[in-house]
Amino acid sequence: MTLTARGLTLSVEGVDHLRDITLDLRPGRIYTVIGRTLAGKSSLLRVLAGLQRVDAGTLTQDGTDLLQVPVWRRDTAMVYQQFINYPHLNVFDNVAFPLRRAKLSGEQVRLRATESLAKVGLSDFHARKPSQLSGGQQQRVALARALARRCKTLLLDEPLVNLDYKLREQLREEFRELFSGVGDSVVVYTTTETTEAMMLGDEVIVMHEGRIVQTGTPAEVFDAPATTTVAQIINEPPMNIIPGTVTGGRMRLNDLGAVDLPAHLAGLPDGPCQFGLRATDLSLSSSEGLRGDVTFVEISGSETFVHVVIADIPMVVQLEGIHDVSLGDAVLVTIRSDRLFAFSAQGDLLVAPSEQGGR
């Protein structure tokens, strides 16, 4: 029942949406596709669903060439980022719609729809029209309809993006529970949010400009991002990337002074390279460090994000708690050099810091 994609390529009016997508999606596992807006995530889902033709490539499941199977025979459910329900049907009939199309018996339809609505917490809303529900409830209806079908493939296209923050967190928690019951379906979930991708995914697929740039378990991708791009996509705030050079066992960050390479980077060859550092691995100091100017301060409540420019390089420092830093302040920034990632000048990962409770 593995869903196998080989070399899927799609371009629309000269713009490449998918480039050579090759994937094996195994049943019973949840795949989160993370990437920035326009990375090709939605295109990928639309192709997997059969809503979009491809220019090249193959897509097979159970030995069937899915590209030859029209959408309505695919056995694929999808949840859109907009809350798409049938406006003329009430909540129960919305969920029952695909079951009735599949010619299930009336009793089966009733059981499955009721069960599915109970799972998403809408047992008391059977008779409402979608327009009489809040946004979060509407998305629950869409989700219940998708779950009730027990499809081979369940696709979710940024299902939480249009919800407010609190609701998003709440539904994200529930998703883990809901997906654990999908048995042998392939679940593909796209998102732009690191937390969502990490929390929900058994495997994370990182997309950038229509390509898959890395796949792996959340820990693998987080601990060893294959490129600087992945490192920036997978970290929130994005990983700080600092150009530098290595000469004779010493490193130089941009045009700051040279220092000895930290132990884990000892084997680095001479030449230009890039260093990566998570925002959490920078801190402010009162006595020593690199001089930087504060350009922007965000306080989320439990954390403070200080945007600084050090020697012309913009960086983000993430601090616990609320700190009194204001725009234009000159600050001293210390970096944990044992947490440095090293990338080649082209951006490929050379060395990642060993993982010691890193996250």
Place this chain on the structure above:
Amino acid sequence: MSRAYLTFKYAFIAVWASFVAGPFVWALTTSFKDANGVQGGATYLPWVDYKPTTRGWQDIFGGEGGVNVIQPFLNSLQITVLASAISLVLGSLAAYGLSRYTYRIGRMKNADIVFFFVSQRIMPPIVLVIPFFFLLQFAGLLDSIPGLVIVTVALLLPIAVWVMVDFFNNIPREIDEMAMLDGCHPFAAFVRTILPNSLPGITVAAMFCAVFGWNDFFFAFRLTFTEVQTLPQAVVALNSSIPPWWTLSAASLFGISPLVLLAVWVERYLSRGNLAGAVR
């Protein structure tokens, strides 16, 4: 809201309403008059100004010296209902196609094709009537109800397509896609999810069709002779050298009444509210 504004507002509405309703009131009172009641100048109050009589109404239902409007009424009804139904079925399918798929005829794209449909109505009818005459003659359908139905469909279809393309364009495509993912063939998706959510649009289109179909005088006048007479023709036929105003008024009111009833009945389907909540 100042008092002066409110006074002005309601005065304006009252003047406008009487301007619109005036002719109908006039026709209604006239239809209950006879020659004496009409010739003495404007009179309005029954039993005070003039002596009401039902002669005009008797005349149009086969009374002596009048006309029988029943058969023309049935003819008009058949033509309007059939032509509207055909136009709505063909029109909604065409409109759905134009709304959801991309077509190209030479250099014309979807929007141009839609405009091409509407442009059929920009031409003056007199240009169309001559070819229609020869076509119907060729098919042996002159002076027949099927002939008039075909011609009326040709007149109504552009309106139906135009109204409904716009309406379908406002229904998110994701609903069709969802229906297909949920196991509907594209045609089933259209019938089961798009049509039920287009009731207001279909109602508007149906209303247009009914009004234009029912009121057509020109084509019926040119394309029929003795066998088939439509209601507008029957009304106009009363217009002799000394028109019997009371009969004419009664026939006019009788001719208008189906559309008025239809408008009242249909009004409830015109709200767009149902679609709210389809998409955030």
